[in-house]
Amino acid sequence: MLFIRFQIQSPFARLFSFGLLALALLSLSLPAQAQESPYIVTYDHYLEEPGNLEVEHFSTFGTQRGGNDFHAFWAEFEYGATAWWTTELYLDGQTTFSDSTIFTGFRLENRFRLLQREHFINPVVYIEYEQTGGADKILKEVEGHDVESDYAGPNGLSRREHDHELEFKLLLSKTFKGWNIAQNTIATKNLTGGNPWEFGYAIGASRPLALKASAQRCSFCPENFIAGVEMYGGLGDRYSFGLHDTSHYLAPVMAWNLPSDWTLRLSPGFGLNDNSHHFLLRWGVSREFSGFGAAISRLFGARL
């Protein structure tokens, strides 16, 4: 029997305990191959396969005017609870060069598929609770009047700010003749203070380099590569809706789905106006494990 002692006070010790538990459960699961999308910010309407856990690491290197460049990173644990519900935990951190490395918070996300079958447009509802600090720089989404100068402060100062946010997204997506087109509308409410609702968007398009699969198992077959582009930015808030004082990015994206069950992603992003970071280089690595849900169920005594 595995016990977790919540009395442990150090955040790193807690993370270490969580990592040990996750590794123990992953050892009971099998790797599984999935056709992962190349998007890093935009969501399409495809959810995690039921019972599977996808473990992901993402990094963002960002240039910063008026401050130090940074490397923000996050881990994602994405679980397919059912074919219509995916739940996800994020752990965020960042290193600001010539400053420090800090843990910046966590997010709990749920996505619900609204329609049973495929339609011309496929809607998915996204609900997220996040408890992050002012030093969070992963830029997983851009909303409201988020601008580059918000990220310029030293960690010692910005980490004192704590945000509790609820975030809602309507994800609309369609795949036609190999092309996936996805559009996300974002509405965020900061539960601390009297901040207004903030809005944002993300859109993306992508396509595999080949639509037919080759007969042989191969790493470099063109169907293993999916390329595309995404664009995202803020749309102001309830009192000043629109594009003024907002930042926007355009980013080519590429995913490489390896037959060894790993997926690699790369995306250089470019700021589109003076409020944006000039350059964001993002990359990610992920692996999907099947049977994770069954392992959890057995932990609770279920016979499957």
Add this chain to the structure above:
Amino acid sequence: MTLHARAVVLLLTVGVATAQTTTTSASKDNSVYAELAKAPTKAAARRNPLDTDPDAVAAGGKLFALHCAECHGDMALGGKKGPSLRAAEVQQSTPGALFWLLSNGVVRRGMPVWSKLPEPQRWQLVSFIKSLTPAAQPNANAEKAPHP
């Protein structure tokens, strides 16, 4: 981590376990094949454009191993989560009906939507499924799936 956050994590874990149990037990129901009959006439009448492609079955076999075997078993005889694809209900279905089911999934029963695979790959999967030898006792293995 605050007490509230711990409670949320615990609730999520229990929810995950419950959802998994529900999904698994539902897949052992024989009526899973009934969904094939719901394919619209036009969709069911579609012909497999890769019928004459000599590589379609082999490529479909590769895709099956990557995406489907996890639930339907390595030999497509059925597994803990998915039914046998050698059953008469599947083998007697039209290619169009199988393509429709692959594209739309059976979400409430745990079968994901596979439209994320491009159309030619879904047809390659249909070619592979139709090439399978029908089982003597349809769905026998799905019913006898061993408990770990």
